[in-house]
Amino acid sequence: MSTHKRLSFDVTVNAAGERMALQIADAGNIKADNLTLSTWGSAEILANVLHRLDPPDLSGCGTLSSTHHVLELGAGTGLVGMSAGAIWKTNACLTDLDPILPNIQANINLNKALLAKYGGSACCGLLDWARPRESIVPFVPYDNEVFPSVRARVILAADTVYSEEHPELLTGVLVARLERSQKARFIMCYPLRIGYLDHIRDLWERLEGAGLVSVQEGREELGKEWDEDVPYEWSVWKWGSEVLGRGAG
Numbered sequence: 001m002s003t004h005k006r007l008s009f010d011v012t013v014n015a016a017g018e019r020m021a022l023q024i025a026d027a028g029n030i031k032a033d034n035l036t037l038s039t040w041g042s043a044e045i046l047a048n049v050l051h052r053l054d055p056p057d058l059s060g061c062g063t064l065s066s067t068h069h070v071l072e073l074g075a076g077t078g079l080v081g082m083s084a085g086a087i088w089k090t091n092a093c094l095t096d097l098d099p100i101l102p103n104i105q106a107n108i109n110l111n112k113a114l115l116a117k118y119g120g121s122a123c124c125g126l127l128d129w130a131r132p133r134e135s136i137v138p139f140v141p142y143d144n145e146v147f148p149s150v151r152a153r154v155i156l157a158a159d160t161v162y163s164e165e166h167p168e169l170l171t172g173v174l175v176a177r178l179e180r181s182q183k184a185r186f187i188m189c190y191p192l193r194i195g196y197l198d199h200i201r202d203l204w205e206r207l208e209g210a211g212l213v214s215v216q217e218g219r220e221e222l223g224k225e226w227d228e229d230v231p232y233e234w235s236v237w238k239w240g241s242e243v244l245g246r247g248a249g
């Protein structure tokens, strides 16, 4: 399984190939969900795919609405969420389990000026997939950033399908947190490892069962420095007409 303790990641921000170097604080040996914190291959892939996607329509999100712009699930070091904040010039809320949050906040602090240069920002808070409807508790109390009260326009997830409980948990988070609108998108990435394929199949079936439809898919490989030849799959999802037609909220 490919992970990196690297302290800087270059991410492509636009079609002209401009790169920004995101700094990642040394996580030491922080652990959650039996994993030592590091940046996973899916995060490198997804962070570098974002600029090629149609930019999400983020109009109407924010302070005066109950819809947040961008939410990342299982953010880890936060590479994907921070990249989304810069590339889409918006606020991204990076969520994970409690033990991971101090490091995410350190990474946000390290990159605050860089994100601001691109018109973006990030905040972080606790969101346990087992309790998807709970308010997201800000890691920095009284942070000026707006916290997602109910739903998000875009939800991101990199390398979050590695056990048999994850498909059901993740589908539950999407049902609870993804805005019910034509503009909403769920974007995910995972490695196509033999041991994960059943979980991935299960996740796709559950997402489709919940009324989500995959509208864009791709496969990529990591650069040589990762020393891995497993393909990574990413996909963009939106709500199907059955869900939106029912006007569920």
Ligand SMILES: C[S@@+](CC[C@H](N)C(=O)[O-])C[C@H]1O[C@@H](n2cnc3c(N)ncnc32)[C@H](O)[C@@H]1O
Residues within 6 Å of the ligand: 032, 033, 035, 038, 039, 040, 041, 042, 043, 044, 073, 074, 075, 076, 077, 078, 095, 096, 097, 100, 127, 128, 129, 130, 157, 158, 159, 160, 162
């Ligand atoms: C394999 S890591 C991927 C991290 C990051 N997205 C990346 O690609 O570098 C999975 C992440 O999911 C988080 N996670 C696992 N179970 C979770 C749960 N029940 N609720 C929230 N986050 C969870 C872990 O703490 C970890 O940060």
